Amino acid sequence: MEVKTLVTYFLVLFCHFTASTQVAVPQFSDSLFSTYYHQRVSHFKSLPQTQSDIIFLGNSITDGGEWSEMFQDLHVKNRGISGDNTAGVLHRLSEVYNRKPDKVFLLIGTNDLAKGISPDSVIKNIRWITTILKEKSPNTKIFVQSILPVNESFNKFGGHTSKKQQILSVNKILSTISASIPFTFLDIHAALADSTGRLDVRFTNDGLHLNGAGYQKWKSLIEHKMYLLPSLLPFPKQLAWTRQLFLLKTCKTIYYNHSSLKREAVFLQKQLAKNGFKVNITSKKDPKNTCIELLLSKSPANHLPVEAYQLRVNTEKVSLSANTAHGIFNGIQTLAQLQVGNVIQGCEISDSPAFSWRGYMVDVGRNYQSMPQLLQQIETMARYKLNVFHFHSTEDIAWRLAVKKYPQLTAPKTMQRQQGKYYSSAEIKQLIAFCEERHIEFVPEIDMPGHSQAFERAMGVTMQSAEGLRIVKEIIKEFCETYRVKYLHIGGDEVKITNSNFLPEVIKYAESFGKKVIGWSPGGNLSDQTIRQLWMGHEPILKDYQYIDTRHLYINHLDPLEAVTTIFHRKIGDKDSSDTHSLGATLCLWHDRNIQKEQDLLIMNAVYPSLLAFAERTWLGGGETNWITNVSASDSKKAAIFQAFEERLMAERYRFFSKKPFPYHPQAHIRWQMFGPFNNKGNLEANFSPEHPKFLETNPLTNLEALGGTIVLRHWWSPTVKGVLPNPLENTTWYAIQQVWSDTDTTAFLWLGFNNISRSMATNVPNSQQWDERFSKIWLNDDLLEAPDWKNGNQKPNLELPLIDEGYEYRKPLLIKLKKGWNEIKVKAPVGSFKGKDWQNPVKWMFTALPFFE
Template sequence: MTRLTLLLMLLISTATAQVKPVQLADNLFSTYYHQRVSLFKNLPYTNGDIIFLGNSISDGGEWSELFADSGLKNRGISGDVSAGVMHRIEEVAQRKPAKVFLLIGTNDLAQNITADSLLKNMSWIANYLRAKSPVTQLYVQSILPVNEQFNKFGGHTSKAELIRKVNEQLRVNAAKQAYTYLDLHTLFSDHTGRLNAKYTNDGLHLNGDGYTFWKHLIYDKVFDLQQKPAILPVPQQLEWKDEAFPLYQAKSIVVKDPSLKAEAVRLKQALARKGLAVHITEKAVGNEPHFALALEKTVAPQHSDEAYTLSVNGSRVQLKANTAHGIFNAVQTLDQLMRDGVFIPGCEIRDWPAFGWRGYMVDVGRNYQTMDMLKQQIDVMARYKLNIFHFHLTEDIAWRLEIPRYPQLTAPEHMTRNKGAYYTVSDMQELIQYCKDRHITLVPEIDMPGHSAAFTRAMGVDMQSDEGLAILKNILSDFADTYDVPYVHIGGDEVEITNNKFLPQVTKWLHDRGKKTIGWDPGGNLDEATIRQLWMKDGAVNPKSKYIESRHLYLNHMDPLEAVNTIFSRRIGDRVKGDSSVVGATLCLWHDRIVLRQEDVLHMNPVYPGILAFAERSWKGGGHDGWITNIPADQPGRLQEFQEFERRLLDQQKLNFEGLPFPYAAQAGINWKLFGPYKNKGDLKASFTSEKKNFKNSKPAMEVIGGTVVLRHFWHPLVKGVLPDPEENTTWYATTQFWSDTDTTGHFWIGFQNLSRSYNSDSPAPGTWDDRGSAVYLNGQPVAPPKWRRAGQKGNSEIPLLDEGYEYRTPVALPLRKGWNTVLVKLPAGSFKGKDWQNPTKWMFTFVPVTVENQDNSRMDSGGSLQ
C-alpha cells in the first residue's frame, strides 16, 4: 500500500467531522498536479462561473469552447483522486462559482481505496462547498463506465462492478448531501454495461465524440434549461422518440426542388451559427446523417400553406410541407430543437397555425426607429412564426414615408420629433423585401383622415377637404405603383368625419388599384370590403365582415409581467381558431411619449416577451374567455398551463435574447397571501392588524400567484384584477416568504403603478412609491422608494419617462438573511377616479427577484424561492 493511500485512509476517518481545508504534504502529489494548482490560484477571480472539477476526464475537456461560453472553467487534473480535490477545494470555494460539476473517483478505486472511503470523501467535498459557498449548486456526476477490451488501465477497468455500487450510493446520498446527482454511467454504457467503444480509444478516457456526447447530456443543467428543447410556439402535434440525430456528424442538406433553395440556405446559415459546416446537395451520401427538405402534400385542418411535418430519427431530419413557407416554419422549429449543436432529440411533429393572420405593429410616426432596429424586431417575428408586420408610418407628429411628388411631407420643419427622420423609397422597398424573404407580409398604414396633422402642416390643407383628398389620391396612386404590398391600412379612427365621402372614395381608389384595405374599428364609415381591426371592446362585430383582433393587445398599456399573463390567456376574437370572420390578430406597440433613445421603446414596453406570448396563442389557438391581468391561481389546470409555458419562455430568453431587452422574470412560483379589505375611510396612512407581528397566524382572504398582482385594473370591470368587487377607501396587505442560502444581497423589481407609455401620467412625488401611500417591508424594515429623477413631474408627451417603471430602472438591492425572508406589501386605495384621465388608478404591486450578474458575487435565480 502506497504512502498516499495510507494517508488517505487516515484522512477519511475524520473527513466527515469538519469542513476545514485539508492540507496534505506536497510530495504526495505529482509535478503536474502542482503545476495545475499553482495556475488555478493565479487565474483571475470572476463571478458566477461554472467549474468542471475532477481528474483527467474533466481535465481533457475544452469546456469553454465546447459550450461556447467563457464562464465555464476547467479545474480537472489528470491523475487526481478525491483527496486531491479536498486538498485544493478551497481555491474553488473562494471563487463562489454558480455551479460545480464534479467527476472524481475512478483513480481512487484503481488505488484500492474502498468504496466507503471514497463516498466519505465525496460527502466531505459536498459539505465543504455547501458551507463555504452556499450559492454554489453542486452536480455530482457518476463515475463513468470502463472497458477492459482495450487491454489498458487494468487497475481501473477491473473495477466496473465497484463503480456501479459507488454510483448507486452517490444517487442515494444526493438528497441528504444537497447535491444533484447526474447519471452519466448508464448513457455512456453499451448494451454490456461497458464504456461504449465509440466514445473512447483506451477504455477509460473519452475521445472527441465522448466529450461531445457529454455536452449534450448536461447542456440543460449548465444553462438551467428544461431537459427537452422548449419549442415556442408549441406544435399542434408533437411526439418524442427514443433516439437522436447526431447533428455534429451531419454534412449535407438534401433538396431537389429549386423553389426550396432559399430555405436550404437558411438552414445552412442556422447550422453555421452553431459552428457546423454543411453543403447543399441533391442526393444523400451513403448512410451519412443528413437533412432533407421536400415539397409534399401535408394535410392540415386549416392554413395548409403554412403547415409542415418534421421527422427526426437517428440518421435523417426530414422537413416536408406544401409550400416554401411551410418549410420555413419547419426550419424555425428545427432551429429550436438543435439548441446544443450536438444532437437533435428524435421526434415526430405535425404542425399548422390556428390563425392565418399573426401580426406585430410598430408606430414609427411618433418615435422613429432605424432600419437596423426594425430588422431586429422582424427577425424575432420570423423566429416565432409571426407573418404580418404592421408599419404605422404617419401621425400627427410626423409623416415618415418619402413621397417624391410631395417632398414637403418629410421636410424637418413639418415634424415635431426626430425631425428629418423618414424612410426613403429604397428603405421601404428594402423592408418589404426583408419581410418577404422571411415569409412576412408588410402592411403599411397611412392614417387618414385622423392623425394627419403632419399632412396638414406640410400641405396646408385639411385631408378631408376636396384639395386634400385630391393630394391623397395622388399619394396613394404613387404608392400603389411603387410598392408590391397586398394591403394598405387606412386608419380611419379617432377623428370627426366631416366628409362622409372621404373614406369610401379612398378605399375605392385603392381597391381599383388592386390593394386590399384595412381600417380601425371603431372608426369611420368603412365599406364591407375593408377588413376591420378591432381596438376597443365596443367595436361592432358583424359576421359579414372580416376582423383582425387587437383589443387589449396594446403593449404600451401593459406591465411586463401582466403582459405575458394576459396575452397568453387570451382567446383571440373570442375564437379558438380563425374562421371566415376573424382572420387573426395583431399585437400593437404604441409608445405615445417621446423617448430619449429609440431602444427605449423595447426597454419600456414588454415587446419581446409579449411577442413570444402572442406567438404561442395565435399559432396554437385556444385560450380562455375574458381579459385577465393575473395568473389564475384558483384554477389548477390553467395555472399548470401557464407554468409550462413560462418555462419555455424563460428557456427562449436564455438562448435567443442575450444582449436584447427582455423585461420578464419568472413569476409562476411566487405565492402571495392577501389580507383585507380594511376600511381606511380615506386615510391612506391608516394601519391595521396585518402590520402587526401576529397577523401571520390569520387566515388570508385569498391567495394569489405572480410577480405582479393587479387588484383592480384601470379598465375595470372590462379587464379583471384579483378582486372581484374592489372597494374604494380600503387597504389590503400581501405577504410572501422566500429562502436565501446565505446572508447576501438580493435584487428586485419593485413597483406600484407601472405607468402606461401612452398616457401623460405624472411621475411619483418625492419620497413616495405612488400617490396611494403604498409601502413594502422586507423582514420588518421599510424599503425606501427610489429617488426619482423627475419626482413630481407633471405628465407631458414631450417629456420622456426615465425611471418610472421598474423594468427600466436599476433593480432594488436589499440585504437578505440566511433562511426565510418575509415580504409585506401595504396597498391602500382611496377613490378609483384618477386626478384626470391621464392618471388612471391601476391598483397593483410588483415584487419579484431578478438576476443581476456580477454584483456582490450574487447569481440569484430569477424565480427565487418565493412561497
C-alpha cells in the first residue's frame, strides 16, 4: 500500500472509531510489515501470558533498550520492534492489551514521519492506540512519550533527521491534548536535546538511536512514573532510587548516637505516631531491634555542611547521618516525603542547601493572624526546609507586640484594625520555641523610625524625638532581655530621617545585647555591619555588605499562577548559591488591605504554592538571570523542567494540603497562540480580524506562543520584570487562542481574570459587566463570556475595604460547557497608555484563563 493510500486509510478508520460508542480494532494486511516485524510479533505471542507488567511499546529506539535489566525487574517487558510505526502498533495491539498490563510506555511516530505521514495523522493514530488500550484494559496507566530529537550531523537516516520540525509539532500537540484524553504525556525530547534542539551527541552515535548514556538518561526521566516513586520537594541534590522497600510495620526502635539528637529522635517518633506507627527511641544500639538510625557523623558537603545530610533506605533499615542536628532534621523531612503508607521507598540521598537564609515573612502589624494559623505556616516551612521566620510585628495600623513597660502600645484605641489583637510575651515565647524545635530562626522586626504611627498614637511622641528614642531603647532593652533571639530587624525604610543619630544609636544599642541587626535597603543610614534586606527591584546589589534578597518576592503583588512561575525561575540574589555577602532570600507577605477573615491572607496571596516554589529554588539554587513571569514557550528544556516541578507541586498539594488553602492548578500544559500587535490608536474597543468566528480555520500564522494559565503581556515593573512580549507597545491589542480537547460533551471550571488586584493598593474595580478597564473580552467557541456583577463595583476603593470577588482565586470559578472535540478559548487583550491613573492603579496588562476539571 502506498504512503498516500495508507494515510487515507488511517483517516477513514479514525473517523469510524470516533463516531462509534465502541472502538473498532483495525486490521491491516500482513504484507505491509517486515519479516523482522513478524518474527518479533510471533515471539511476543509465544511468551508466558503474564499480568500486571510494565510494557515498553514502540520502534527500534524502544527495541534497543534492555529494560528489565535497567530496572532490575522481570515485570518490565520490551515490545519494541525496529522499523515499526503507528500502523504496526495498531496491528499488534491485542498482544499488549490482552496481558492487562499495569503500565504501558509508548514511543512511536518517527518512522511515520520519515515515510511522509503528516503530524496530524500520527497524532490521530496515537490517540487511536491509547483509546483502544484504555477500552480493552481499563486499569492500564498509559504514558505517551515525546518523539525523540534527531541529529543530521552524522549524515545517517536522512529521512528521519530531516523531520525536526514535524517532530516538534507532534510533541506539541501531544502535550496539549494529554490533559483531556486517557494518557499522560512525558516530554523526554527536551532532556535528550542539546542547545540547538538536536539529539545531544552524548546520547547517540548515529543521530537517531540512543547509546548507553542515552538509555540511562531516558531511564532517569521516567523512573518516577515507572514505580510511582514519592514526590520530593525540594528536590535533593543527589538522588539514586533503588528497587528496595523498607516496611515500617516491622520497625521497633529509633536509635540516635549522640545526646544532641534526642530532640530529633522524639520529633521523628511523634511524626511516625501520627501515621499510626509506634516506635521506641534509644541511645543504646541494638542491631536486632534498630530499624532507623540517626547518626551524628562527618557527612561530606562542599557547601553549607551544617545543614547537609545523607540518607540511605534499604529493606533492612533507614540510616540518616549528618554533621549537626539541623542536618538530621532536614533528613527527617525528606524521610516523611519518602513514606507512602507502610512503605519507605529505597534510595540513597546526599543533600545540602544552596542558600543559608531561606526565609518567610508575615506582616501581622497590618493584619493580625491567630496563633494556630501562624503555627500552621511555620510547620509548613519546616516540612519544606525553610529556616527563617521573619515576624513583622509593628506598623502604622497597629503595634502588636506586648511591652510590659508600655502597655498603652497594645491598647485597642491605638489600633486601626482588629482592635485589641496583639501577641503576649507568652505567645512570642511559644513562637520562638516552636521555631527552635524545627531549626527555624525567629527574626522579630520592630519597624523604626518609619511605619510607627501606632507608636506615636500610643506614646504621644515621634520616634525620632529625644523622648521617642529613649522609649525605643527601653523597648529594645525589655525585648532583648525577655526573648532569646539572635537577630533584631529594625526596619528603617520609607521614612524621612530627621534625626541622623537615631538609627546608628538604635543599631549600636541592639548590638550591645549581642544581637545581629537587619535593616531594609534602600532605607536609612545603616551601619556597615548591618545586614541589608533588599526590597526594590531596580536597586543594585551593594557588594560590600551582607544582604538578603527580597526583590520581587512580595506575593501580595503577584497573581497566584504568576507567583509560582516567577519564584521558580528566580535567581536568588543574582547568585547560584550563598556566599559571604549573599545569604539568601525571604518571601514576603505584605497584605496592606483589610481582610474579612484571616484565611483570606493564605488564599488571596497563594501562600502555600508560593512557599513551595520558593523552598525549591532556595534549596537548589540556580534559576534564570532575568526576572520573568511566564513559562518559556520557546525553550522546551525549561518548559519540561517547570512541568516536572509542577507535577511534584501538585503531588504535595494532594498529599499534604487537602484541608488547607492551595489556590493552584496545573498550567504548564496550556499553550497559547498569540496574534498581534494590532494598532488600536487608543480605541480599546476596536475590533480586528482574530475576533471573526472560525478565525483559526483561515490558517493564520501565530506571531508568538506562550505557556501558562496566567499570561503577563507587560509587567507593571517593566522592563525590570519581563512579560511575554519582547517589545510591548502602547495603544495595541493582542489576541490569544487556546485549544481545549474534550472526549465528550461535558462541563468544566474556568479560572478567569484580567487584572489580578494587588492586595497592597486601593485598586479600582471594573464597571459592572466589564472584566477590566481596558475592555478586555473572552470567548468560548465564539460565545462571549460575560463579566461578573462585581460586589465592590460601586464602592470607592480604599485599603479598609476588603476584597471580595475581584480575584479568580477567591471567587467561585466559572462553570463552562465544553463540546466533544476541540474547544476554543479566545482572549482579547487591548491596552492604551502604560501610565496608570495613579500609583495605586498601575497598568497590569495580563489575563488568566485556566480550565480545569476538579
